[in-house]
Amino acid sequence: FRAEELYKYYKVYETIGSGGFAKVKLGRHILTGEKVAIKIINKKDLGDDLPLVKLEIEAMKNLSHQHICRLYQVIETSTQIFMVLEHCPGGDLFDYIIAKARLSEEETRVFFRQIVSAMAYVHSQGYAHRDLKPENILIDEDHNLKLIDFGLCAKPKGGLGYELMTCCGSPAYVAPELIQGRAYIGSEADVWSMGVLLFALLCGDLPFDDDLKITRGKYDNPHWLSPGSVLLLNQMMQVDPKRRVTVKQLLDHPWVMKDHNSPVEWDSRQLLGHIDEDCITEMAVNMKRSRESTTALVREWRFDHTTATYLLLLSKKQRGKPVRLCPQP
Numbered sequence: 001f002r003a004e005e006l007y008k009y010y011k012v013y014e015t016i017g018s019g020g021f022a023k024v025k026l027g028r029h030i031l032t033g034e035k036v037a038i039k040i041i042n043k044k045d046l047g048d049d050l051p052l053v054k055l056e057i058e059a060m061k062n063l064s065h066q067h068i069c070r071l072y073q074v075i076e077t078s079t080q081i082f083m084v085l086e087h088c089p090g091g092d093l094f095d096y097i098i099a100k101a102r103l104s105e106e107e108t109r110v111f112f113r114q115i116v117s118a119m120a121y122v123h124s125q126g127y128a129h130r131d132l133k134p135e136n137i138l139i140d141e142d143h144n145l146k147l148i149d150f151g152l153c154a155k156p157k158g159g160l161g162y163e164l165m166t167c168c169g170s171p172a173y174v175a176p177e178l179i180q181g182r183a184y185i186g187s188e189a190d191v192w193s194m195g196v197l198l199f200a201l202l203c204g205d206l207p208f209d210d211d212l213k214i215t216r217g218k219y220d221n222p223h224w225l226s227p228g229s230v231l232l233l234n235q236m237m238q239v240d241p242k243r244r245v246t247v248k249q250l251l252d253h254p255w256v257m258k259d260h261n262s263p264v265e266w267d268s269r270q271l272l273g274h275i276d277e278d279c280i281t282e283m284a285v286n287m288k289r290s291r292e293s294t295t296a297l298v299r300e301w302r303f304d305h306t307t308a309t310y311l312l313l314l315s316k317k318q319r320g321k322p323v324r325l326c327p328q329p
């Protein structure tokens, strides 16, 4: 049966993506008029992987960062789970690279700094992504990147289990230690994937097209790559994870610093603790509640309709749009 809860607060439109356990539909939050992405997971498709979704939702609640897609609301019914997420109008980086064939070193550097920022933050929160690839990086309306994890692969960093190898990582981006079924450290495997991603951005192609090539770590550098790019790629795609550059070292790596002269800022600019007064005022008026009780409600961060309304109002304000809710009949 349909989820009244979802249709009470959102208009639901066409499917904009599907894969693995989930499908994503375009939606619109009725009260703010803001577009959202609604990730729909059918519990029966998950089977005993249902805990993975709970892990993902808990991860999303802790991951609040300018280069990670926001979670606004979670709605659970007996058969489905709906995750209401930030919508990125620019689509994903995979389509973007295809459209441009390959990116200049300068444009790649701007994007790569944002990916390093997101990954440094994810690792600082104790998670590893494990499925980094252009399909999992979206472009927002300001042409900034937002990291997503479409396939429920992000895990607490410590995971050494091999089971992740099965459900996670798209072959071309997976680190050699995973291919060989060895114990691995999530953050080190993520750096390898970031190297493959950097190659894809700069070359419009993939460095490896089979597992043997990945375990040998041998690939050809196209002639247009600068010596600095060749060196960085080599430092990231080291077969021995202990010889691989770390995310921390990437923050102020010479290639990353070129033309920017400052290390990558990876701290979150979206602290959940701060409550915006204008948003509270608008919500209190709309909900016919006092500002104090509205503030207390928002501070509970239940990721219910109150959380969604507050975060979407805040997003409107940050984009210079009026902090207004559309009063309902």
Ligand SMILES: COc1cccc(Nc2ncc(-c3ccc(C(=O)NCC(=O)Nc4ccccc4)cc3)c(OCC3CCNCC3)n2)c1
Pocket: 016, 017, 018, 024, 037, 039, 056, 059, 060, 063, 068, 069, 085, 086, 087, 088, 089, 090, 091, 092, 122, 127, 129, 135, 136, 138, 147, 148, 149, 150, 151, 154
């Ligand atoms: C041309 O216009 C277009 C065209 C296409 C799409 C859009 N927009 C658009 N906006 C938003 C989404 C989305 C956001 C979050 C999640 C998610 O799963 N979050 C969970 C999450 O991120 N966890 C997590 C993150 C970091 C660490 C740990 C856990 C899933 C989907 C979307 O999807 C559909 C895309 C997906 C990529 N391949 C193409 C279809 N699409 C726009």
